[in-house]
Amino acid sequence: MTDNLIEIEGLRFSRGDRIIFDGLDLAVPRGAITALMGPSGTGKTTLLRIIGGQIRPDSGRVVVNGHDVPSLSRGELFELRKDMGMLFQSSALFTDLSVFENVAFPLRVHTDLPDEMIRDLVLMKLNAVGLRGARDLMPSQLSGGMSRRVALARTIALDPKFIMYDEPFTGQDPIAMGVLVSLIRGLNESLAMTSLVVSHDIHETASIADQLYIISDGRVIGEGTPDMLRDHPSTMVRQFMLGSPDGPVPFHYPADNFLDDVLGDA
Amino acid sequence: MIRMRTIEISVGAFVLAGILCLVFLAFRVSGVGVGSTSGTYTLLAKFDDVAGLRVRSKVSLAGVTIGRVAKIGVDSELGEAIVTMEINNDVKNLPIDTGARIQTEGFLGGRYVSLSPGGEEKTLQNGDTITNTQGAIGLESLIDQFIGKMGSK
Amino acid sequence: MLRYLRLLGQWALDWIGALGRATLVWFWSMAGVPQRDDLKLLVKQVYQIGVLSLIIIILSAFSIGAVLALQGYTQLARVGAEESVGLGVALVLLRELGPVVTGLLFAGRAGSAITAEIALMKATDQLSSMEMMGVDPLHRIAAPRLWAGMISMPLLTLIFNAVAIGGAALVGVDWLGVDQGGFWGGMQDGVEWWEDIGKGMIKTVLFAMVISWIAVFQGYDSTPTPEGMSIATTKTVVYSSVAVLALDFMLTLVMYGEFK
Numbered sequence: 001m002t003d004n005l006i007e008i009e010g011l012r013f014s015r016g017d018r019i020i021f022d023g024l025d026l027a028v029p030r031g032a033i034t035a036l037m038g039p040s041g042t043g044k045t046t047l048l049r050i051i052g053g054q055i056r057p058d059s060g061r062v063v064v065n066g067h068d069v070p071s072l073s074r075g076e077l078f079e080l081r082k083d084m085g086m087l088f089q090s091s092a093l094f095t096d097l098s099v100f101e102n103v104a105f106p107l108r109v110h111t112d113l114p115d116e117m118i119r120d121l122v123l124m125k126l127n128a129v130g131l132r133g134a135r136d137l138m139p140s141q142l143s144g145g146m147s148r149r150v151a152l153a154r155t156i157a158l159d160p161k162f163i164m165y166d167e168p169f170t171g172q173d174p175i176a177m178g179v180l181v182s183l184i185r186g187l188n189e190s191l192a193m194t195s196l197v198v199s200h201d202i203h204e205t206a207s208i209a210d211q212l213y214i215i216s217d218g219r220v221i222g223e224g225t226p227d228m229l230r231d232h233p234s235t236m237v238r239q240f241m242l243g244s245p246d247g248p249v250p251f252h253y254p255a256d257n258f259l260d261d262v263l264g265d266a
Numbered sequence: 267m268i269r270m271r272t273i274e275i276s277v278g279a280f281v282l283a284g285i286l287c288l289v290f291l292a293f294r295v296s297g298v299g300v301g302s303t304s305g306t307y308t309l310l311a312k313f314d315d316v317a318g319l320r321v322r323s324k325v326s327l328a329g330v331t332i333g334r335v336a337k338i339g340v341d342s343e344l345g346e347a348i349v350t351m352e353i354n355n356d357v358k359n360l361p362i363d364t365g366a367r368i369q370t371e372g373f374l375g376g377r378y379v380s381l382s383p384g385g386e387e388k389t390l391q392n393g394d395t396i397t398n399t400q401g402a403i404g405l406e407s408l409i410d411q412f413i414g415k416m417g418s419k
Numbered sequence: 420m421l422r423y424l425r426l427l428g429q430w431a432l433d434w435i436g437a438l439g440r441a442t443l444v445w446f447w448s449m450a451g452v453p454q455r456d457d458l459k460l461l462v463k464q465v466y467q468i469g470v471l472s473l474i475i476i477i478l479s480a481f482s483i484g485a486v487l488a489l490q491g492y493t494q495l496a497r498v499g500a501e502e503s504v505g506l507g508v509a510l511v512l513l514r515e516l517g518p519v520v521t522g523l524l525f526a527g528r529a530g531s532a533i534t535a536e537i538a539l540m541k542a543t544d545q546l547s548s549m550e551m552m553g554v555d556p557l558h559r560i561a562a563p564r565l566w567a568g569m570i571s572m573p574l575l576t577l578i579f580n581a582v583a584i585g586g587a588a589l590v591g592v593d594w595l596g597v598d599q600g601g602f603w604g605g606m607q608d609g610v611e612w613w614e615d616i617g618k619g620m621i622k623t624v625l626f627a628m629v630i631s632w633i634a635v636f637q638g639y640d641s642t643p644t645p646e647g648m649s650i651a652t653t654k655t656v657v658y659s660s661v662a663v664l665a666l667d668f669m670l671t672l673v674m675y676g677e678f679k
């Protein structure tokens with residue numbers, strides 16, 4: 001049984017009247033790439049935020065690296081976050097800083113390293129994502145794919161042990177997608193990290209994930225390797241894996257009988 | 267992208283400009299420092315009517331501002347107003363029979379205390395009271411007088 | 420009928436909730452140990468907020484000073500009191516127009532810029548990612564802007580007053596022919612350091628605190644969508660303006676009202 005970096009048990013969380021998580025259980029093993037998938041709006045980003053301590057769940061255990069996250073103090077969270085990285089869907093680069101300064105930011109905040117060392121580290125990280133030559137550009141000058149790579153460089157600046165990726169493949173062209181896929185897998189192996197990828201893209205995610213969780217209606221409805229899931233007993237899981245337009249998640253938004261509706265006006 | 271150095275310089279210039287404006291306002295606009303370098307001493311004066319005179323109204327001698335009204339109080343027994351004035355120390359030798367009148371600046375202007383020196387040798391000291399006073403002449407009483415004069419023609 | 424009452428009650432509760440959140444934002448921004456980068460951030464914000472507002476302040480100040488002198492002259496000339504125009508303009512500016520107009524202009528230019536910037540950072544997850552990196556956005560984004568606002572606005576008011584009086588002098592003395600000695604002498608005689616300039620500056624400092632607070636909070640509290648951003652910036656301008664005018668009324672009553 002591999003050691004789990006993250007263990008979540010019985011997670012419950014609601015926002016207003018909406019129940020977002022209703023008894024969610026999952027475990028993220030160390031050193032592997034775990035994927036979270038599911039239909040839109042199931043709160044996958046919220047889950048990442050709960051793991052990162054930005055949001056407090058209503059109940060349940062959230063243990064990261066042995067720490068019970070919801071009960072950590074501000075100072076303890078600060079320490080925990082040094083070892084965590086998060087790559088946002090919008091890359092969230094600081095628009096008033098250059099690419100170099102963006103990647104240098106976590107180093108400047110968390111360490112007292114002299115400027116020369118910071119420079120070397122930043123260039124190394126940028127090189128790992130292939131953007132060392134873009135160091136002086138501003139975020140507004142970058143394409144979407146490049147922004148994401150810079151954001152990735154920033155995320156690995158402090159050599160975190162754990163990275164969360166929020167929809168990294170969304171809206172990317174095939175080449176950029178391929179670059180990201182290889183980076184995620186490469187980094188996970190070379191830096192012996194644990195990765196948690198939240199995504200819709202079955203194909204890309206399945207190609208790198210060691211294990212998948214499918215989440216719907218606030219709980220896990222399927223877990224295992226991609227192959228296991230394609231033959232899963234649940235029709236919902238299979239619909240998701242195959243991308244079928246109709247199934248447990250219906251094609252039609254609830255409405256009256258079609259013929260009645262159309263002929264009713266006549 | 268504007269360089270940091272330019273930013274620092276412009277912020278410094280901005281703060282400097284603000285301070286210069288403050289200095290301008292202090293000296294050119296509010297007249298701080300005009301004649302107040304020396305200290306002041308206190309003189310009192312009693313009037314039967316100080317209508318319109320306010321604290322901080324000026325006290326002048328021969329048209330030159332030599333002090334300010336510090337306090338206006340009342341002596342309810344005698345039914346008089348007691349005006350406390352701070353006079354600049356450079357104006358020291360006011361004779362003991364100096365007169366104080368409350369006058370109006372211009373036609374609609376504010377009230378002020380006008381001092382006219384008398385002829386005695388002894389001078390007023392800190393805390394002394396001027397006894398030769400004439401109160402404010404209200405506009406209404408002026409008009410009454412005028413009408414009275416007109417009527418008697 | 421009951422429905423409207425319920426809506427009103429809900430609106431009032433929302434408003435009180437917002438006030439509570441705003442107080443927390445202010446408190447947590449002001450608390451916090453100063454760090455290495457803070458001075459640089461502050462200077463950068465003073466530039467964005469203060470220096471970049473200079474043009475509109477100077478132009479407005481000059482126009483307002485000139486117009487005041489013109490109008491004042493016309494009215495005072497009727498009773499032969501033109502020489503008092505210097506004094507009149509100075510008092511109006513120092514006590515009221517300087518702090519208030521600077522406040523309104525500041526709210527519109529700098530306030531809305533602050534709100535827009537913070538709202539944009541919220542919508543693009545920059546604030547979130549800062550938090551995830553262990554950086555407190557209140558300390559790094561909100562606090563410098565709050566302090567910069569409180570530093571810049573009084574300076575801007577001082578500059579406004581000086582330029583406006585200068586503009587009035589230009590119109591009054593050079594153009595309309597008021598005697599220079601009378602203009603400045605009357606002003607110096609009648610304007611007092613504490614009573615006029617001092618109290619005016621107190622007003623401006625209070626306005627600065629309120630406007631900066633509203634601007635930062637509205638950005639922070641905004642809905643992270645494009646509509647949310649524009650709603651937030653509008654709120655900043657409207658709330659700040661109303662707050663400035665209402666505060667001015669109360670302060671004027673307290674400072675200058677003579678209660679019998």
